[in-house]
Amino acid sequence: MAKLTDYTSYADAQQYASSTALWDLFDGNLDRLNIAHECIDRHADGSGRIAVRIAHSDGRDEALSFDQISSGSSRFAHWLQENGIEPGERVAFMLEPSLPFYLCLFGAIKRGAISVPLFTLFGLDGLRLRVDDCKPKLLITNAEKFEMASQVEGVRVIVADDALLAELTQYPDSYEVTSKANDLAIFQYTSGTTRLLPAAVKHTHRALVVLMFAALYGTGIRPEDQFFCPSSPAWGHGLWHGTLAPLGLGVTTGTFAGRFDATRLMKAMQDYGITNMSAASTHYRMMRNAGTADQFTFAIKKLSYTGEPIDSATLDFIDATFHVPACSMYGTTEIGVVLVNYPGAPDFQVKPGSLGKPIPGQKLEVQKPDGTPSDPDVIGELMLWRREGWETTKDLAKIDDEGYFYHAGRADDVIISAGWTMSAVEIENTLLKHPDVKEAAVIGVPDATRGQVVKAFIVTPRPGDDEYVKELQVFTRERLSQHEFPRHVEIVEELPKTPAGKVNRKILRDQEQEKLAAAAN
Template identity: 75%
Template sequence: MIRHDMQGHHDEGGSSAIRQSEWTGRMAKLTDYSSYADAQARATSDAPWDLFDGDRDHLNIAHECITRHADGSGRAAVRIAHADGRDEILSFDTIAAGAARFAHWLDAEGIQPGERIAFMLEPSLPFYVCLFGAMQTGAISVPLFTLFGPDALRLRVDDCKPTILITNSEKADLARSMNGPRVVVADDGLLDEIEKYPATYTSKTRANDLAVFQYTSGTTRELPEAVRHSHRALVTLMFAALYGTGIRPGDEFFCPSSPAWGHGLWHGTLAPLGLGVTTGTFAGRFDPVRLMQALDDYQITNMSAAATHYRMMKNSGKAEDFAFHFKKLSYTGEPIDPATLDFIETYFKVPACSMYGTTEIGVVLVNYPGADDFTVKPGALGKAVPGQKLQVQRPDSTPSAPGEIGELMLWRRDKWETTKDRAKIDEDGYFYHCGRADDVIISAGWTMSAVEIENTLLKHPVVLECAVIGVPDPQRGQVVKAFVIANVDGSDALVKELQTFTREKLAQHEFPRVVEFVTDLPKTPAGKVHRKILRDREAAKAADLVN
């Protein structure tokens, strides 16, 4: 029998591409292998299903992530590092019992499969009870960011129309102002109320039933529709998890990203729990020193974080106060600048592996953390996840040559679809991010990358953070403007120094002709610099001058 896998390879001799494990007598699984070569040979379309109890007909995320691992041992499922210094450890047993009781409570409240249950909570027992309890019943879980203001929250509530919105007492009045969903406060009273229900629940969802509505961290004025995920999304997630974060049983895992966002939910929560791996997260206002304390205390061996998290740890100047135990590191959201990569190499001792994707398309480019036969190139997005096909293209849709910047395209649904990102490849087939399509700056005929100029500025010892955009110029069309957070006071002399520094490292035309020193930069809730806000501000200034 010959069965083709997702990349056109084939294996002979049976219905599974995974051969019998000679040393254990059981069928080997994808989690038994960590090399890049094995990923290419063994990551077939069938292989991830072997990691779960469910099948293509019936599957439930809550069962796979929590219930089946609740064996009465009290084994930790989630470690929560609270900003105030507290550590909270939640076991699989505790979450499973609470989620089952919450599921029964939803049934008693008349909630039907397909209804939306939204919750705006920090990581906590109520958060996980609500997340998994709703999914057990066939309802759809909708995590919402706790720092949403009224406009951002209203747009999302109007879009997903939840029957119930669960939040804490602090946010209750804001939630009630939405004038739609029933608001439930997730406090000890709710936990006491559900205590009367059974601690077990039998899920009957089908694999293709919707399980989660996920929102991106877009602006309130340009709110995308919720990305809708079925229960089987947990299975398709595993390629990106196994080869993007390198997650394997036995890891001590941590992801400080909020589970209201795609990275924190899917890679920080569902992927590790689905494999029975204890995960860790952060609750409250982010503090890089508190994070490093938790990484030390929990002896974390595998962390996946946003690029901003690594940069903030570097800027804290406190890394030498802690011991680190890393074997695998990954990051997402945006490229990491060279200075932060040097920090990671100095203090964490393992390479930081980029994983690239979006809430809409998932993770598609990875660096295979933990694979001894894969060379991690600093700054590279890596290579495709098994089964994915990507290409950098020119405007005429032909492939770009190595080193030539073009548009990053993804093969999906039998056609090339744009990622809205610019990229290039090298001679070895590694992909490199060159900014969003609208982050390209064209000045006097020269095409420049905002990301490249930012990375160069960040190498200067006084620059802590920066953002680069193109601003209108009557002669050049656009010129480069840099917004800089420095550890010294800004001055005309420093502007010239930064300009010279950039020109000497890049090209004579490639430098910020305008530099503005600032104390903070606008960021998305996920922590990425929000260049669009800067562009809008500059456009408004230009319009005011004209008027």
């Protein structure tokens, strides 16, 4: 009997995709399910087949097999049991992709505990906030982070080193899982800044099944793929779409460890024979800026991206380098992926810059402030139908007359100047078309006459003299409209970003408020 992985077309997705069909991809059922079994153990057949390839920033390549992760995570589950970790308790780990990372992730899940991956670049305050929120029994990290982590109160800190791996060898290499589908399995922290304090998004084992809509139609994963996702598995995209989704289908996945380097990524894509990659928009932009793509040969058949829209110059680079369209996938840690471009579907037209169309079974709408649908090409609030009602995504969007959605920025990224409503994203994308602009961020700043005016922060190799500023202003006005241009331009060495690589406009807004407050005093 055919499964959803046997179909590739958009028409088939609309006809055959259903929650029932998703369950046919797994061993578990509505009652019993375990993420570690579905992603690792059922694919560990003694053949040594590779589960994860790791491209280290120092040039090393590492390959971990399903067999290796299966036996090691079982031993770690036994170790957790002997160390008093009970089902439902949290096990946090702050590790780069490595054998210890995957043993912790899947071993805790086998034990029935809750895995909590944490970003390796957290400082003491960021780490303490998350530990205080999820209250783990154990925090596992590397030797470099041990001293800092030990300053966090109320948690036992363990170093994942050769001594720990050696200790695990005394335990059995299989572990009987007993979790139910609705048991909690993973606590996931978002990389955004919408909360004053971090709060974990809590996922059950069943979340893996729901995830497959995004895997099949957002990243286009199929069993024959060689997959890669350079996003950190401490965040939603790297963990769910880059790790759990491909492994859940038995697909070899690749990841990046250490400080990101675009040239190193492209070498790994070549050496690993990657055919399908999902990355953040920033990763593609950094590949373009690296100027080294012509040194490599690629086998790419499908590409997807998330995080924020990609500017037209980077889309042109993708077309010229990989010869396949870049397919946006839109969602959040809280709501999951809801808009996709169906990578690999021969009957789906990918429109540059579009978020695509809803995944099967989802209903979205762009609405006016009064809750009625917006007209085509008119910006409104993007709403998602959930639980018999409309829920806000807190994003702005527009929809064209063929049903394609387009992102228009966060609701708080709207700039209203002298009665004109402007999108920070649209102005940024225009600035990025200038050949000397490497990165751009736009915010609204207070103005006594207009209420707000546009300020642009520009990363560029050129000096920021008055002539260059005027050039950028004219460049923007000629491409948008007479009122849509940055009245203020500041040249900066780098832009603040979230840990997931998105431009953090909130930090820029906060900095401007601090400047105003200081000037007033």
